[in-house]
Amino acid sequence: TAPILKIKNLTTSFATPGGIIKAVDNASLDLGQGETLAIVGESGCGKTVLSLSVMGLIPDPPGRITAGQVLYRDQDLVQLSEQEMQKVRGNKLSMVFQEPMTSLNPVFKIGDQIGETLRLHKGMDKHQAAEAAVEALKLVGIPNPHKRISNFPHELSGGMRQRVMIAMALVCSPEILIADEPTTALDVTIQSQILRLLDDLKNKMNGSLMLITHDLGVVARVATRVAVMYAGQVVESASISDTFKEPLHPYTQGLLNSVPRLGCRTALTPIPGNVPALLDLPKGCRFHPRCDRAFDLCREQEPQLLNKDGRQVRCWLHT
Numbered sequence: 001t002a003p004i005l006k007i008k009n010l011t012t013s014f015a016t017p018g019g020i021i022k023a024v025d026n027a028s029l030d031l032g033q034g035e036t037l038a039i040v041g042e043s044g045c046g047k048t049v050l051s052l053s054v055m056g057l058i059p060d061p062p063g064r065i066t067a068g069q070v071l072y073r074d075q076d077l078v079q080l081s082e083q084e085m086q087k088v089r090g091n092k093l094s095m096v097f098q099e100p101m102t103s104l105n106p107v108f109k110i111g112d113q114i115g116e117t118l119r120l121h122k123g124m125d126k127h128q129a130a131e132a133a134v135e136a137l138k139l140v141g142i143p144n145p146h147k148r149i150s151n152f153p154h155e156l157s158g159g160m161r162q163r164v165m166i167a168m169a170l171v172c173s174p175e176i177l178i179a180d181e182p183t184t185a186l187d188v189t190i191q192s193q194i195l196r197l198l199d200d201l202k203n204k205m206n207g208s209l210m211l212i213t214h215d216l217g218v219v220a221r222v223a224t225r226v227a228v229m230y231a232g233q234v235v236e237s238a239s240i241s242d243t244f245k246e247p248l249h250p251y252t253q254g255l256l257n258s259v260p261r262l263g264c265r266t267a268l269t270p271i272p273g274n275v276p277a278l279l280d281l282p283k284g285c286r287f288h289p290r291c292d293r294a295f296d297l298c299r300e301q302e303p304q305l306l307n308k309d310g311r312q313v314r315c316w317l318h319t
């Protein structure tokens with residue numbers, strides 16, 4: 001099937017005191033109908049900026065999409081006005097953020113917060129919105145939803161708050177859900193429950209999910225495809241099975257070596273060094289100072305993202 005979302009050569013730049021940086025640099029990705037695409041990388045790799053760019057939520061100034069397209073059903077979202085984009089947000093594309101406590105308003109009951117979205121996008125009255133809020137809480141597995149709608153966010157546990165955020169994001173049945181590190185603030189058991197919930201709901205609604213995470217281990221259970229980002233660029237994208245079986249890019253290999261694998265007792269090896277500052281990128285391949293397979297060409301010329309057997313990789317070892 002044709003992708004529901006196509007990100008084409010997207011560049012998002014920020015003005016900083018030290019100069020202009022490209023937080024996302026010429027990124028191209030497709031999200032298929034019904035697919036769960038994971039975007040993986042260390043903090044500062046551009047994955048959150050990429051998702052905020054798709055949602056039209058880049059603060060301008062200092063940020064701006066300076067090139068490329070975000071095609072949702074062939075409509076370029078980059079060209080929409082803020083007013084037009086507001087109609088798309090929540091309705092067609094929705095986002096779950098990392099820390100529910102900062103995204104939920106502490107002074108409003110959760111039922112009212114979910115209801116507000118419905119009144120805004122679906123024109124429901126107060127009573128209809130309250131009913132729909134109860135249904136939404138039921139859908140995300142919150143017990144006693146009739147009682148819970150009168151709770152304030154601080155009266156709920158972290159896991160429950162994240163479920164409320166998911167209910168809020170899904171209440172208008174969007175076609176695409178973007179979840180940015182939705183489980184980082186939660187403990188491990190709750191993490192896997194939330195991921196399973198996201199995946200179940202995506203299937204139930206026949207939607208598509210874009211999962212942003214720094215943890216490649218997290219995505220193994222739910223993602224169909226993985227795109228790995230490094231220093232603002234996509235460096236590899238492939239199916240989850242290809243990525244785990246035979247990662248092509250040395251950075252992806254490094255990420256995998258630092259993930260605990262089931263039944264595998266070998267020691268974990270973190271990738272040495274740090275992500276480069278975007279104002280001070282190394283010449284050639286951006287990963288070369290940390291790459292144990294780097295050779296002369298890597299230090300001189302930047303590799304392009306190339307298609308290889310239905311996968312994409314940006315590395316001189318695969319040209």
Ligand code: SF4
Pocket residue numbers: 249250251285286287288291292293294295298303314315316317
């Ligand atoms: Fe390593 Fe060279 Fe490939 Fe970059 S291009 S990842 S430095 S081998």
